[in-house]
Amino acid sequence: MIRISNTMTRTKEEFTPLASGEVRMYVCGVTVYDYSHIGHARSAMVFDVIRRYFTFKGYRVTFVKNYTDVDDRIIKRANDAGVTAREFAERFIQAEREDMASLGVLAPDVDPKATEHVGEMIRLIEQLVASGHAYPIEGDVYFAIRSFPPYGRLSGKNLDELLAGARVEVDERKRDPRDFALWKGAKPGEPAWDSPWGRGRPGWHIECSAMAMKYLGATFDLHGGGEDLIFPHHECEIAQTEACTGKPFARYWVHNGMVNMGKEKMSKSLGNTLNIREIVKRHDPDALRLWMLGTHYRNMIEWSEERVEESARALERLARLFHDAAAARDGGGPAPLPPAFAEFRPRFERAMDDDFNTPQVLGVLFDFGRALADARDRGAGGPGAFIAGVDELVRLARVLGLFGRATTTDGPPAEVQRLLAARGEARARRDFRRGDELRDEIGRLGWLVEDTPAGPRLTPKGR
RNA sequence: GGCGGCGUAGCCAAGUGGCUAAGGCGGAGGUCUGCAAAACCUCUACUCAGCGGUUCGAAUCCGCUCGCCGCCUCCA
Numbered sequence: 001m002i003r004i005s006n007t008m009t010r011t012k013e014e015f016t017p018l019a020s021g022e023v024r025m026y027v028c029g030v031t032v033y034d035y036s037h038i039g040h041a042r043s044a045m046v047f048d049v050i051r052r053y054f055t056f057k058g059y060r061v062t063f064v065k066n067y068t069d070v071d072d073r074i075i076k077r078a079n080d081a082g083v084t085a086r087e088f089a090e091r092f093i094q095a096e097r098e099d100m101a102s103l104g105v106l107a108p109d110v111d112p113k114a115t116e117h118v119g120e121m122i123r124l125i126e127q128l129v130a131s132g133h134a135y136p137i138e139g140d141v142y143f144a145i146r147s148f149p150p151y152g153r154l155s156g157k158n159l160d161e162l163l164a165g166a167r168v169e170v171d172e173r174k175r176d177p178r179d180f181a182l183w184k185g186a187k188p189g190e191p192a193w194d195s196p197w198g199r200g201r202p203g204w205h206i207e208c209s210a211m212a213m214k215y216l217g218a219t220f221d222l223h224g225g226g227e228d229l230i231f232p233h234h235e236c237e238i239a240q241t242e243a244c245t246g247k248p249f250a251r252y253w254v255h256n257g258m259v260n261m262g263k264e265k266m267s268k269s270l271g272n273t274l275n276i277r278e279i280v281k282r283h284d285p286d287a288l289r290l291w292m293l294g295t296h297y298r299n300m301i302e303w304s305e306e307r308v309e310e311s312a313r314a315l316e317r318l319a320r321l322f323h324d325a326a327a328a329r330d331g332g333g334p335a336p337l338p339p340a341f342a343e344f345r346p347r348f349e350r351a352m353d354d355d356f357n358t359p360q361v362l363g364v365l366f367d368f369g370r371a372l373a374d375a376r377d378r379g380a381g382g383p384g385a386f387i388a389g390v391d392e393l394v395r396l397a398r399v400l401g402l403f404g405r406a407t408t409t410d411g412p413p414a415e416v417q418r419l420l421a422a423r424g425e426a427r428a429r430r431d432f433r434r435g436d437e438l439r440d441e442i443g444r445l446g447w448l449v450e451d452t453p454a455g456p457r458l459t460p461k462g463r
Numbered sequence: 464g465g466c467g468g469c470g471u472a473g474c475c476a477a478g479u480g481g482c483u484a485a486g487g488c489g490g491a492g493g494u495c496u497g498c499a500a501a502a503c504c505u506c507u508a509c510u511c512a513g514c515g516g517u518u519c520g521a522a523u524c525c526g527c528u529c530g531c532c533g534c535c536u537c538c539a
Contacts, residue, residue, distance in 0.1 A: 010467090030539070043539035073537080157535070161465045204537085226539030227468090233538090257468085258533070267538050294476060294487070299469075300532065307475060310488040317487095320501070351477090359477045363486035373502055377495095432497055439499085450500050457501080 007253040028225035031068040032092035037273035114207040139185025155231035205236035223250030287312035293358035325390035335384035
């Protein structure tokens with residue numbers, strides 16, 4: 001039984017899907033006017049892991065993540081760059097896909113773009129206008145907040161206090177200063193679509209309502225995003241959608257914590273972002289993931305090169321097991337998992353079931369790793385047992401998105417083999433000086449030589 | 464000002480009423496080794512920001528104080 005912290009109820013709730021055996025989830029994606037940063041990476045990895053875990057538990061998962069490809073900043077930057085907003089957005093959509101793939105994040109089942117769903121949005125807005133939840137003014141359309149009493153429930157905002165503390169300049173045309181735009185009349189030079197209220201473009205919040213409904217239905221299981229989206233974005237999504245359908249929108253609201261730079265939140269507007277593509281030049285994606293998952297997804301995490309490097313060291317300990325298992329593999333059929341290693345999967349599931357407690361899960365994986373190394377060193381159960389154990393570890397780690405790439409090696413190149421043999425001869429002559437030279441030379445070719453009781457072991461450096 | 468979150472070892476980080484307070488990094492010692500490396504073993508918080516309270520019992524619940532962060536405006 002999976003339990004999930006639901007932002008809506010502020011409690012950890014038992015997860016029951018709407019349709020048995022099926023999970024439908026929607027995650028808010030990025031506004032594509034720049035390269036994705038580590039904060040986006042966190043959100044992506046968090047929901048990637050949640051999705052993978054649902055799949056691991058046997059659910060059929062439909063995962064939708066959108067692109068916001070029309071927005072003030074996209075328009076402005078596209079103008080500055082002298083290209084169309086569409087071209088500009090497309091460039092960063094491509095970049096985002098590359099970045100996410102480089103992090104081992106699985107592609108969504110559907111990744112809709114706002115600009116390709118304007119028709120759906122217009123129909124939604126029409127319904128809202130018809131039912132009195134929205135009103136047009138001079139080419140704009142606003143959502144009437146007072147027509148939806150539950151507004152504020154998700155974010156825990158009190159409407160009166162919201163008004164009192166409002167920092168936004170008041171638009172006198174609005175019936176209520178808290179009303180938000182569903183449709184914005186076009187200014188000259190902006191991308192625009194025809195609508196019953198004249199040419200214009202959709203407001204931000206309406207796109208997620210329209211796309212989530214289109215691909216997942218009026219009610220679906222899980223809606224996710226960064227915690228900075230709780231208000232106003234998700235609050236407004238709920239208002240629009242539920243005012244329109246009269247049905248509950250998402251059943252579980254899941255929000256990930258922010259990535260901080262120092263003490264401050266990493267955000268595009270603060271200009272303190274670190275792009276994913278810069279980071280993957282310096283760090284193994286698995287090390288990044290291990291670092292991210294070492295903090296519970298709801299807590300804030302502070303960016304630190306040092307912490308990521310520490311994670312890389314921790315990762316190496318596990319990676320070494322894979323190489324040893326690969327080396328010991330003899331092509332025989334898979335051995336059954338020895339009882340000594342049977343405790344780890346239940347522990348893994350218990351931790352994941354409890355609101356995707358990945359830090360605890362990692363503890364289980366490292367315990368598992370130690371047990372495996374111990375078995376390997378003592379020769380307990382023979383190589384078959386060791387290999388079966390490593391396979392199990394890899395299966396569990398992959399639910400976290402770790403070790404998704406090939407973990408077996410192609411074996412050392414002939415040149416390395418030749419040098420290793422020469423080193424063996426030198427050492428047999430007790431010519432250790434020559435032996436160490438050869439070891440250094442092999443090292444320069446990217447392979448680490450270690451002497452074990454069973455003979456020398458070769459490991460590719462940096463996995 | 465309103466709402467929410469956090470403060471656990473040198474660092475990172477789980478645990479949220481009761482066995483010895485996970486795990487990672489770092490550090491110390493040991494086994495192994497020609498030397499290494501790796502691995503494994505042992506040790507590294509009598510204590511959970513501080514002060515009160517509830518309880519047979521609290522890091523875990525309640526109150527207050529101090530410090531930090533987020534949202535209330537675009538933001539993952």
